[in-house]
Amino acid sequence: MDTKTQNLADYRRLIEISRDLASTLDLDTLLYRIVRVAAEIANAEEASILLYDDVARQLHFQVATNMELPNMRGVDVPLEGSIAGWIVTHREPVRIGDVQDDSRYFDGVENATSYATQSILGVPMITKDKIIGVLEVLNKKEGHFTDVDEELLLVLGAQAAVAIDNTRLFQQSDLISEFVHELRTPLASLSTATYLLLRPEISPKQHDQIVNNIHSETLRLSALASSFLDLSRLESGRTHFHYETFSIEKLFNECREIMQTKAAEENIEVEIDMPSDFPSLQADPNKIKQVILNLLSNAIKYNRSNGTVTLEARKEKEQIRLTVKDTGYGIPEEAMPHLFKKFFRVHETESKVAGTGLGLSISKQIVQGHKGSIEVKSKSGKGTSFIIRLPLRSTRD
Ligand SMILES: Nc1ncnc2c1ncn2[C@@H]1O[C@H](COP(=O)(O)OP(=O)(O)OP(=O)(O)O)[C@@H](O)[C@H]1O
Ligand SMILES: [Mg+2]
CATH class of the missing domain: 3.30.565.10 (Histidine kinase-like ATPase, C-terminal domain)
Known part of the structure; x- marks a missing residue:
């Protein structure tokens, strides 16, 4: 295949992928699809996604094509002194022939996974002017990463950002409506209990019983709130x-x-x-x-x-x-x-x-x-x- 036909085939593949990406609202499945495709179109050994946490102002590994490396997931990568961090702050792609020579290279991941990185191409994933994370391909199988690789990966990164954002929004709205629904029962019993407490005719014994009820309902509400936060962090991939x-x-x-x-x-x-x-x-x-x-x-x-x-x-x-x-x-x-x-x-x-x-x-x-x-x-x-x-x-x- 000549280069032109190859390029055309790659672009076709990208269009196919964008349809495919839109078809899942499960974050992990989505991210795996993205890294697999990224490695394939850039002819790279591995690909990975780091998601950006704008509260902690750091990145963390979410998925990689080679995920038998269980200790890679959740590895935090600082904004300062890492290639991915540079991509986030500059919102520009980075292409490096040999990372060991680059001062921005962060070896924390390599230490955690013992996976040796040589060449790297990384692009920002941006949607609605918001940076979601970084998509990286590692170790080109032959030669160096090219302009075309970079262009294709940028398009894929942008599509991925939209898809990830959608999944998160979907999960949040789903979770929030379920949460609000779950709040109704304890809130209703709290409101009944306080109403009863205000009645003059209740006995001291009834009074104590009602206060006990209020106590256990509030404990339940607070357990519900913290479990709910845990789950929403886990589902949206924000858990480290x-x-x-x-x-x-x-x-x-x-x-x-x-x-x-x-x-x-x-x-x-x-x-x-x-x-x-x-x-x-x-x-x-x-x-x-x-x-x-x-x-x-x-x-x-x-x-x-x-x-x-x-x-x-x-x-x-x-x-x-x-x-x-x-x-x-x-x-x-x-x-x-x-x-x-x-x-x-x-x-x-x-x-x-x-x-x-x-x-x-x-x-x-x-x-x-x-x-x-x-x-x-x-x-x-x-x-x-x-x-x-x-x-x-x-x-x-
Ligand atoms: N070991 C078990 N034996 C019998 N039923 C169980 C057991 N574990 C879980 N269940 C059932 O599964 C349901 C869901 O369990 P889950 O741990 O998700 O919630 P929970 O225990 O009700 O609340 P929470 O864990 O938030 O306090 C339980 O309410 C119970 O009906
Ligand atoms: Mg339980």
């Missing part, structure tokens, strides 16, 4: 994961300690079952703790008195399996497909046990953000197990 190497056994023990009082109230035993030589995990310890705490809190809340909860860890080749198992009443068959949906709660227990219905959605987002998976198995009358699989560490270690 800070990878560290840590012990699962220590994490399990900390979680058990935190939930001890709750477990003791119902005389529930929390057991830990794991091999003594269990390898350490490379992940964000606080986020993984949040997941285990939510699953453990569910296993206690939805258990029966004198029941048992087991926190189990097993190694499976290059991944680990963490299971939170309980001896509760189980989850009805018809509820299973909805469990990980926002605000979903099983009807039968909804009014007996306090909760927001966001814990499992948050947990799923965190696990998927670590390139892992979460599944549930439940037997009516016997109990429930939530099973998480996580990559042990970067494959390039």
Whole structure:
């Protein structure tokens, strides 16, 4: 193919892609599509996207074509002293033959992933005059990145910016309307409670009961607000994961300690079952703790008195399996497909046990953000197990 025909083919591909990009409103799927296409049209080894956080004024890695590198996601890149930062502040593309010679090169990512970068072409992703992030292609397979590569990548970057912006807007409006809907019930009961408090004829006993109600409803509202913020950050890709190497056994023990009082109230035993030589995990310890705490809190809340909860860890080749198992009443068959949906709660227990219905959605987002998976198995009358699989560490270690 001569260069002209090749160019034409590339532009055609771009038009196809813009249609394709518009067809998804799931941020992660969208970003993966973009990086795959970027690497393909620029004939590069890898491509990645860094999203810009204008509050923290820094960039962080969101996706790369080679995402078996789990510890790359969430790596923060400073605005000062990085090529991507330069692209954000100058709103211009950068093309470099050998980054090791360039003073703007930030080696934090290379250190975290052990992926050696040589040549780089990066473009800003801008829409409505707002900078969304940076699209980069790394290591041209043959020769150097060309003017045409730069032009194509700029077009792709602009399309990507629009698509990312749309996805975020969509998610926000979706989430906000659901949130407002969820606010209505606690607000209605607060308003009834305060109305009753103002009545002169209520007894001191009733008074105390109402104040207790108000207290638990406000606690629920505040839990709802913070869970809601967590989830909206996770869904819009604004959550930063800070990878560290840590012990699962220590994490399990900390979680058990935190939930001890709750477990003791119902005389529930929390057991830990794991091999003594269990390898350490490379992940964000606080986020993984949040997941285990939510699953453990569910296993206690939805258990029966004198029941048992087991926190189990097993190694499976290059991944680990963490299971939170309980001896509760189980989850009805018809509820299973909805469990990980926002605000979903099983009807039968909804009014007996306090909760927001966001814990499992948050947990799923965190696990998927670590390139892992979460599944549930439940037997009516016997109990429930939530099973998480996580990559042990970067494959390039
Ligand atoms: N181990 C379990 N056994 C039985 N049902 C469960 C279990 N875990 C979760 N569920 C059901 O799934 C629903 C959703 O769980 P999720 O953790 O998302 O929300 P929640 O526990 O209701 O609220 P939150 O976690 O915000 O306090 C629960 O309301 C409950 O009906
Ligand atoms: Mg929960």
